[in-house]
Amino acid sequence: MPRVSVEVDGVEYDDDVEPRLLLAHYLRDRLGKVGTPIGCDTSNCGACTVLLSTGRRASGTTSVSVKSCSVLAVQADGKSVTTIEGLSDGQELHPMQQAFHEEHALQCGYCTPGMIMAAIDLLRENPNPSEEEVREGLEGNLCRCTGYQNIVRAVRRAAGDMRSPAEEGVTS
Amino acid sequence: MTAAPEIGSARRRTEDARLITGRTNWTDNIQLPGLLHVAFLRSPVSHARITGVDVSGARERPGVVAVFTGADLADEQGSLPCAWPVTEDMVLPDHPPVAVNEVRYVGEPVAVVVARDRYAAADALEAIDIDYEPLPAVTDMEEAIKEGADLVHSDKGTNTSYEWIYEAGDLDAAFRDAPVVIERRYVQQRLIPTAMEPRAVVCSAVGDDYTLWSSTQIPHILRLMLATVTGIPEHRLRVIAPDVGGGFGSKLQVYGEEVVCLLLAKRLGRPVKWTESRSEGNMAVHHGRGQIQRLSLAADSDGRIRGLKVDLLADMGAYLMLVTPGIPILGAFMFNGIYKMDAYSFKCAGVFTTKTPTDAYRGAGRPEATYGIERMMDELAAELSLDPLEVRRRNWITHDEFPYDTVSGLTYDSGNYEAATDKATELFEYDKLRAEQADRRDRGDPVQLGIGVSTFTEMCGLAPSRVLGSLSYGAGGWEHASVRVLPSGKIEVVTGSSAHGQGHETAWAQIAADRLGVPFEDVRVLHGDTSISPRGMDTYGSRSLAVGGVALYNACEKVIDKARRMAAHLLEADEQDIEFAGGSFSVRGVPEQARTLQEVSLAVFGAHDLPEGFEPSLDSDATHDPDNFSFPHGTHLCAAEVDTETGFVKLRTYVAVDDVGSVVNPLIVEGQVHGGLAQGIAQALYEEAVYDAEGNLTTTTMADYLVPSAGDLPTFTTDRTETPATTNPLGVKGVGEAGTIASTPAVVNAIVDALRPYGVTDVPMPCTPERVWQAVRGGTAERSTQPGAGGGLGSAGGEA
Ligand code: FES
Ligand code: FES
Numbered sequence: 001m002p003r004v005s006v007e008v009d010g011v012e013y014d015d016d017v018e019p020r021l022l023l024a025h026y027l028r029d030r031l032g033k034v035g036t037p038i039g040c041d042t043s044n045c046g047a048c049t050v051l052l053s054t055g056r057r058a059s060g061t062t063s064v065s066v067k068s069c070s071v072l073a074v075q076a077d078g079k080s081v082t083t084i085e086g087l088s089d090g091q092e093l094h095p096m097q098q099a100f101h102e103e104h105a106l107q108c109g110y111c112t113p114g115m116i117m118a119a120i121d122l123l124r125e126n127p128n129p130s131e132e133e134v135r136e137g138l139e140g141n142l143c144r145c146t147g148y149q150n151i152v153r154a155v156r157r158a159a160g161d162m163r164s165p166a167e168e169g170v171t172s
Numbered sequence: 173m174t175a176a177p178e179i180g181s182a183r184r185r186t187e188d189a190r191l192i193t194g195r196t197n198w199t200d201n202i203q204l205p206g207l208l209h210v211a212f213l214r215s216p217v218s219h220a221r222i223t224g225v226d227v228s229g230a231r232e233r234p235g236v237v238a239v240f241t242g243a244d245l246a247d248e249q250g251s252l253p254c255a256w257p258v259t260e261d262m263v264l265p266d267h268p269p270v271a272v273n274e275v276r277y278v279g280e281p282v283a284v285v286v287a288r289d290r291y292a293a294a295d296a297l298e299a300i301d302i303d304y305e306p307l308p309a310v311t312d313m314e315e316a317i318k319e320g321a322d323l324v325h326s327d328k329g330t331n332t333s334y335e336w337i338y339e340a341g342d343l344d345a346a347f348r349d350a351p352v353v354i355e356r357r358y359v360q361q362r363l364i365p366t367a368m369e370p371r372a373v374v375c376s377a378v379g380d381d382y383t384l385w386s387s388t389q390i391p392h393i394l395r396l397m398l399a400t401v402t403g404i405p406e407h408r409l410r411v412i413a414p415d416v417g418g419g420f421g422s423k424l425q426v427y428g429e430e431v432v433c434l435l436l437a438k439r440l441g442r443p444v445k446w447t448e449s450r451s452e453g454n455m456a457v458h459h460g461r462g463q464i465q466r467l468s469l470a471a472d473s474d475g476r477i478r479g480l481k482v483d484l485l486a487d488m489g490a491y492l493m494l495v496t497p498g499i500p501i502l503g504a505f506m507f508n509g510i511y512k513m514d515a516y517s518f519k520c521a522g523v524f525t526t527k528t529p530t531d532a533y534r535g536a537g538r539p540e541a542t543y544g545i546e547r548m549m550d551e552l553a554a555e556l557s558l559d560p561l562e563v564r565r566r567n568w569i570t571h572d573e574f575p576y577d578t579v580s581g582l583t584y585d586s587g588n589y590e591a592a593t594d595k596a597t598e599l600f601e602y603d604k605l606r607a608e609q610a611d612r613r614d615r616g617d618p619v620q621l622g623i624g625v626s627t628f629t630e631m632c633g634l635a636p637s638r639v640l641g642s643l644s645y646g647a648g649g650w651e652h653a654s655v656r657v658l659p660s661g662k663i664e665v666v667t668g669s670s671a672h673g674q675g676h677e678t679a680w681a682q683i684a685a686d687r688l689g690v691p692f693e694d695v696r697v698l699h700g701d702t703s704i705s706p707r708g709m710d711t712y713g714s715r716s717l718a719v720g721g722v723a724l725y726n727a728c729e730k731v732i733d734k735a736r737r738m739a740a741h742l743l744e745a746d747e748q749d750i751e752f753a754g755g756s757f758s759v760r761g762v763p764e765q766a767r768t769l770q771e772v773s774l775a776v777f778g779a780h781d782l783p784e785g786f787e788p789s790l791d792s793d794a795t796h797d798p799d800n801f802s803f804p805h806g807t808h809l810c811a812a813e814v815d816t817e818t819g820f821v822k823l824r825t826y827v828a829v830d831d832v833g834s835v836v837n838p839l840i841v842e843g844q845v846h847g848g849l850a851q852g853i854a855q856a857l858y859e860e861a862v863y864d865a866e867g868n869l870t871t872t873t874m875a876d877y878l879v880p881s882a883g884d885l886p887t888f889t890t891d892r893t894e895t896p897a898t899t900n901p902l903g904v905k906g907v908g909e910a911g912t913i914a915s916t917p918a919v920v921n922a923i924v925d926a927l928r929p930y931g932v933t934d935v936p937m938p939c940t941p942e943r944v945w946q947a948v949r950g951g952t953a954e955r956s957t958q959p960g961a962g963g964g965l966g967s968a969g970g971e972a
Contacts, residue, residue, distance in 0.1 A: 018291070029289070034201035035194020037417070039368050040450035044874035047368060084194035097192040101184055104839045107847060108673030109191030110368040110417030116192065135882040142874070144368045144418050145673050147846035147911075148882040 004077040008033060009086025017073045023066075024048045026073035027083065035085040036068060036113055039142070043070040046141030049114035051082040051121065065121035067114075067140070084113035087120075095161040096120050096154070105154035107145035115141050119155045127163055131156065178682040178692055179902075182839040185678040186697075187671075190415075197414040199372035199387045200447045207374075208237055210433060210446035211293035213283040213300050214455065215275035218867025219310065219324070219526040222273055222282065224303035230285055233299055235292030238440060241283045242272035248435055250401040252491070253426055255393075255646035256498035258522075262334040265325045265524075267491040269428030275304070276324055276490035277528050278869050279455025284432055286444060309867030313464055313485040313523045324490055324524035333488055333522035334497060338504050340579050341515030346479025350470035354551050360463040360540045361937050362487065362861035364871070365533045366879050367672075369417020370453050375433040376443035385412045386430055389419040390710035391670055393647070395702050397426040397494075402434055409434075413700040416672030420851070421532030422457045423672065424712045425494050429456075454872045459861050460533020462487030463500060463540050467507075469548050475556050475563045479515030482507045482544065488522045489529035496529055497522050498645060502537030502631075505580045509545040510589055510629045510805060511567040516579040526867045532712060534851055535909045538630045539916055546626045546917035547924075547934075554928060560625040560921070561593065561602075568627065575898075582631060584803045585898045588831065589627060592893045596807040596829040599889055605811050605825070613929055621824075622812045622926025626918035629805035632906035633718030637797050650797035651715065652707040653723035655684065655731050657790040659777035661770025663688060663695045665727075668708020669720035670700045674908065675840045676716060680724055682836055683902070687728035688769060689755025707795070714804075714906030717836065722900045723796035730792035735772045738790070741783040742767050742775055802897045802905035806830035808914040812922035816930065819945030821857060821923055823886040830910055831893045834903035838892075841907050845890050848911020854880050855912075856919035860938050 001016040008031060017026060027033040027050070039047030051063035052071070056078050063082055087094040096116050099105070106112040115138065122129065122137040129137060134152045143151060190196050227239040242249075245268075252267040270281045283300050287293035308322035315321055316331040324331055347353060374385040382404055388394050391413040399406040416423065429446055436444045448456070466483040486500035504518040535542075553563040569576045571588040578584060597603075602623070609621040634640075635649035652668035665684050669676060681695035688695075698704050709719075732752055739757035740747040749760045758766035767775075772790070775781070779788035811825040828845055835841050858878040862870045871877040896903030916937070923939050924932060927948060935947045 020291070025290070028201075032203070033194075034198070035196070037196075037198060037200070037369065039370065040874045042450065042873040042875045045368065045450070084192075088193060093192070100192050101188045104185065104843050106188060106191055107675070107843055108368065108416065108418040109187070109196055110198070112191050113194050131887065135885075139881045139883045142368065142879050142881055144366055144420070144851075144879065145847045146843060147848075147850035147888065148885055149846045149887055150843060152882060152887075 002074050004073050006076045007080040009083055019072065019074060021073045022069055023071040023073050023076050024068040027068060033083050033085055036083045037110055038069055039110065043067050044142065046118055047111055047114040049117040049141065051117055052076060053080040065118050084116060087116070096158040099154040099158035099161065103150045103154035103157055105146060105150040111141060111143040115143060115151060119158065122155065123159050123162060128159055129156065178686045179836050181682065181837070183678050183682055183692065183837055185675050186681065187675065187677045198369060198417060199374055199385050199414055202374045202385055202445070204374065204376055204443040206442050208286050208288065208440065208442050208444045209290045209293045210436060210444050211285045211290070211297055212281045212429065213297045214452065215271065215278060215280045215282050217275065217304050217306065218278050219307040220275050220304035221307060222271065222275065222302060223305045225283065226301040227283060229299035229301070230296040233292065233296040235288040236285060236296045237288065238286045239283060239296065239300070242268055242270035245270050245432065245435060246272050248402065249431060252428055252431070253397050253401060253494060254492040254496060256495045257644055258336050258497045258501055259334045262497060263328050263330060263332070264492055265328060269431045276526050278867060279452070279528060281428055286436055286440065290447070309865070310524065310526045311863055311865060311867050313487055313525060316523050316525060317485065317521060324526055331524045333492060333524060336501055336520045338518040338580065340581065341479065343479050343481060343515040343517050346515035347470045350478050351473040352471040352552065352555055354469045354548060354555060356467050356548060356551060356934070358465045358467065358544060358547060359936055360461040360465065360543065362462040362530070363460045363533055363855060363859050364454050364861050364877050365420045365422035365457060365460055366877070367418035367420055367422055370448045370450055371423070371427065371429065371457065372447040373430050373433040374443065374445045375437040377437040377441060380408050382408060382434060382437065383410045383412065384430065384434055385414055387416050387423060388413050389416065389423040389670055389672055389712055391700055391702055392668060392708040392710055394426055394430065398431060398434055401431055404434065411702045413670050419672045420534040421460060421536055421712060424532050425458055450874055451872045454877060455528060455869055458493055458531040459489065459528050460530060461540060462530045465540070465544050467544050467548055469552060471552055475552060475558055475566045477511055477513040477567050479513055480507060482518045484520040486520055486522050487527065487530055488524050489527045490524065491529045493529045493531045496531045498643065499530070499532055499537045500540065501643065503541035505582050505631055506538045506541035507545050508579050509542065510569055510627055512569055513579050527863055528869070534848065534912045536713065538909065539852065539913045542628045542630065542913045543917045546628060547921065550625065550921045550924065551933065561597070564625070564627050583800060584629070585800060586895050587629065587803060587805050588893060588895045589805060592805065592829045592831050593627060593807040595891060595893055596809050596827050599829070599891060600809040600825060600827040602809065618817050619813050619815050620926040622814055622922040622924065624810040624812065624918040624920065624922025624925060626808040626914045626921065628808070628914040629803050630910060630913045631801040631803060632714035632909060633798055633802035634713030634715045635801060636799060647709065648797065649709065649719065650795050651709050651720035651723045652793070652795045653720060653727045654793045655727045655791065657731060657769070657773045659774055661690065661694070661773045663690055665695060665697045665724060666705045667697060667699045667720050667724060668705055668710070669716040670708065670710045672711065674711065674716060675837065679717065679836045679840060680721070683721055683724050684728055687725060688731065689753065690769060714908035717904050718802045718900060718906045719796055719798055721836065721902055721904060723794050725901055726794035726796055727792045730794055731790050734790050734792065735769055737783055738772050738776055738786065739767045742772065798899065800899045802833065802899060804830065804832045804905040804907060804910045806910060806914060808918040810918040810922040812919065812926060814923055814926040814944060816948045819941035819943070819948065821939060821944060823853070823919065825889070826886050827889045828911065828914065829891045829893060830907070831895050832907040832910065833897040833905035834894060835892070836904065842890055844907045845911045846888060848909060849888055849915045850880060850885055852912040852915030853885060853919055856916045856937055856939060858884065858938050
C-alpha cells in the first residue's frame with residue numbers, strides 16, 4: 001500500500017492507504033476530520049471542498065480549493081490540507097466564518113464548510129468580487145437551503161473585512 | 173430591568189457556532205467501537221420477478237461479515253408503514269424493506285452487505301448475482317388507469333390505489349350557461365428533494381437496548397413505527413436525530429434502510445452504519461409532486477368565479493409510504509386559493525407506477541394546488557383581457573371578510589391580501605414593468621418581458637388532531653415542549669419539534685427568554701433525541717413554530733404560575749398580588765419587594781420552606797393541539813425576460829411579500845423565504861426526475877438532476893406584511909413552505925405572459941430553453957418533447 005505524508009490543519013500524518021482511497025474519506029474515516037462532509041458522488045456539490053497547497057508543503061506555496069472527493073489521498077502526499085476545522089485558531093473566527101454567521105448564510109449547514117472554503121479561494125483570486133462574480137465563482141458549490149442570497153452577501157462582506165484599509169484606499 | 177424584546181429581534185443563530193467551524197454532528201460522523209458498514213444492492217430494472225439470487229461470491233469477499241437477501245430477512249423485516257389510509261378501501265400493497273419476490277422500481281433494495289469498511293461493502297455488491305425475469309414497466313398514469321393495463325401489483329387487480337372525492341355547492345349549476353369556461357391540463361413533474369446531506373443511519377444494540385441515529389426529520393414517529401414494524405419494544409429503542417442536513421420532506425419517512433440497520437444490529441450484535449451515495453439517494457429517497465391535473469373553471473363575464481372542478485391523477489410510485497396517499501389530498505383544501513366561489517369539486521385518484529414512491533416534498537400537496545389555481549387565474553385574466561391582478565381582486569376574500577369559511581371547508585382566520593399586493597406592486601414597480609412589456613411587444617423585441625403573479629395562501633401548522641382524525645390520518649397533530657428551570661436559574665427548553673436547519677435553537681430560546689424574562693444566553697434548547705425529548709410530533713408542514721412554539725409558550729406560562737406561588741410565599745404576600753415582569757416577581761404597589769426567577773428557583777431547589785403541598789420543581793410540560801390550521805399568504809411578482817430566439821429565460825426581478833403573521837426572528841424568516849423561492853423556481857425552470865419508457869430513472873446523479881447553483885438564481889426582494897394569526901397566542905403562522913408554494917406559478921405565469929402574443933397558453937415544467945423555444949414555435953398545442961428526451965409527461969395545455 002502506498003504511503004502518504006500529509007499535513008492537515010497543521011498536524012502531520014503518515015499513513016498507509018489504498019491507492020483508490022479518496023482524500024475525503026481519508027480525512028473523514030482515517031483522520032476523524034469529519035468537519036468536511038460529502039454530498040455527492042459525481043463531484044458536483046462542493047460540500048467536500050478543502051484547501052490544498054499547490055506545491056510541497058513548504059511555506060510560501062499557495063493553497064487552492066479542491067473537491068476532496070475528486071482527489072486521491074495519495075495525491076495529497078507531501079502537501080498540506082486546510083479544512084474548515086483548521087480555519088480558526090479556536091479563539092477567533094476566520095472573517096469568512098464570521099460573515100456567514102452575521103449574514104445568516106447557512107441553514108442546515110451541510111454545504112457550509114465547502115462553501116466557506118470555496119469562498120476563501122474565490123477571494124484569493126478576486127479580493128473584491130461583484131455580486132455576479134461571487135455567484136459565478138461559487139457555481140461548483142450547491143446549497144439547497146438558502147437560495148444563495150445571504151451566501152453572496154456574506155462573501156462580499158468578508159471581502160470587505162479582509163481587504164486591508166490600505167488596499168481599500170487604492171480600490172475605492 | 174427591561175431588556176429589548178427577544179421576540180421579533182434578528183438574533184444571529186446559536187447553532188451556527190458548530191456549523192461554521194466543522195464541529196457538526198452528522199450521522200455519518202458517528203464512530204462506535206467495532207462499527208460495521210452496510211451497503212444495499214438495488215434493482216437495476218423497473219419491474220421484474222426475482223428468479224434467482226446468489227450471494228455466495230459476496231460472502232467470500234475480503235472484509236465481508238454478512239450478506240442478507242430479502243428472503244433471509246423475510247421473517248423479521250415486516251412491511252413499511254403507511255399511516256394515512258385515505259379511504260376505507262384503499263389498496264395498500266405489502267412493502268418489504270428488501271424485496272423478496274418482485275422489484276417494482278429502479279433502486280429498490282434486493283440484498284444487503286455488511287463489511288468492515290465502506291469500500292469492502294461496496295465491492296461485495298458486485299459479487300452478488302440476481303436473476304430478473306422482466307415484467308412490464310408502468311410509467312404513464314393515464315395508461316395505467318385504463319382497463320386491462322399492465323399492473324404494478326398483479327395481485328391487486330388495479331393500479332388505482334384509491335379515489336378520494338370532495339364536493340361542495342352545485343357545480344352543474346355553476347358551469348351551466350357560464351359565460352366563461354376554462355379547461356386546462358397541467359403536469360406537476362416529479363421532483364427529487366435533494367437535501368444536501370444524504371441519508372445515513374447508525375444503529376447499535378446493547379443487550380435488549382437499541383440506539384438508532386438517523387438523518388431524519390421525525391425521531392419520535394420513527395421510533396414508534398420502527399417498534400411497530402420490528403417488534404422491538406418502544407421503550408427499548410432510542411432514536412436520535414443528530415444534526416440533520418436538510419430534509420424538505422424527504423426525511424419525513426420511515427425508510428427500509430432504517431428498519432434493516434436495526435435488524436442487522438440485532439442479528440449481528442454489532443453496531444452498523446449505512447450512508448447513502450447521492451446516486452443511490454436519487455433513486456431511493458422518496459420523490460415529490462408527480463400529478464396530472466385536469467382543471468375546469470367557470471366564471472361570469474366580469475371574471476367572477478362561479479365554480480372550479482379539479483380532477484387529479486397522483487403518482488404514488490410503486491408503494492405507499494408513510495403519508496404518500498395523503499399528500500395530494502392536502503391539495504383538496506387549497507385549489508380554491510384565496511378566492512370566493514360557491515361550487516367546487518375535487519377528485520383524486522392515487523395511481524401506482526413502477527417508479528420510486530412519492531411522498532412529502534416541501535409544500536406537500538399545496539404547491540401543486542396553488543400552481544393549478546394561480547395558473548388558471550392568469551388564464552382567466554387572459555381570456556377576459558383583464559390584468560391578472562384585477563381578476564384576482566374581483567375574486568379574493570377581502571380583509572374585512574375574515575374569518576372566512578371557504579368552499580373547501582376551511583376557516584381562514586385572518587389575512588390581508590390587499591395590503592400584501594399593494595406592497596408587492598409598489599416594490600416591483602408594476603406599472604413601469606407593464607409599460608416596458610408593452611413597449612417590447614410593440615417593438616417586436618426578440619427578448620420579451622413577462623410578468624407573473626401569484627397571490628397565494630397555504631394551510632400550515634399541521635395540524636388540529638380532530639381534523640387529522642377526520643381525514644383518517646394515523647396520528648395527532650399536537651406538539652410538546654417542556655421547560656426545566658435549573659437551580660441556578662438557567663433554562664433548558666426541550667421541544668418535540670426536530671430541527672434540521674430551521675434554527676429552533678435560536679428561535680425557541682428567544683421565546684423562552686421573553687416569556688421568562690431571562691437573558692437569551694441563559695436558555696439552551698434540546699431536541700431530536702427520544703431520551704431527552706420523549707414526546708413529539710417532529711418537524712414538517714411548517715408546523716414547528718405555530719404548534720411547537722405555542723407549546724413552549726404554554727410551558728413557560730406554567731413555569732410562571734408555579735414560580736408565582738413560590739414567590740408569594742417568599743414575599744409573604746397574596747398570590748393574587750404578585751406581578752411578573754422582566755424576570756422578576758414583585759408585590760403589586762411595592763416594587764422593591766421582589767424576587768427574581770433565579771432566586772425563586774434556588775429557593776425551590778433548597779426546598780427548605782415551600783408552600784403547603786408544593787413539589788420542589790418549577791419544571792413544566794405542555795402540549796399544544798391547534799384549533800385550526802394557520803394560513804400564511806402573500807403576493808409574489810416575477811419579471812422574466814424570455815428570449816424568443818433561444819428559449820432562454822432570465823428572471824430579472826422577483827418580489828415576494830409574505831404575511832406569515834407575527835415574526836419571532838426576521839432573519840430566519842427571510843432565510844426560509846429565500847430557500848423556499850429557490851426550490852419553487854427550480855421546479856419551474858430546472859428540475860425533473862425523468863424516467864424513460866422502460867421505467868429507468870435517467871437523472872440519478874447531480875450532473876443530471878439540476879439543482880440550481882448561485883448563478884442560476886436571481887436576487888430576491890423580500891418584504892412582509894404582518895397580520896397576526898388569531899388562533900394562537902404568538903400570532904404566528906409558519907414560513908417553511910410559503911416561498912416554494914408561491915414561486916412556481918409566479919415564474920411560469922411570467923413566462924407564459926411573455927409569450928402570449930405568440931399564442932402560447934402554457935409551457936410545461938421545467939420550462940427549459942428547449943421547451944420555451946418549442947412553445948414559441950408551435951404554441952403549446954402539442955407535447956413539447958417525448959418522454960425520455962428530457963420531456964417526461966409534457967403538458968398538452970391550451971385545450972380550452
Ligand atoms: S462530495 Fe460533492 S463534490 Fe465532493
Ligand atoms: S445550508 Fe443547507 S445546504 Fe446549504
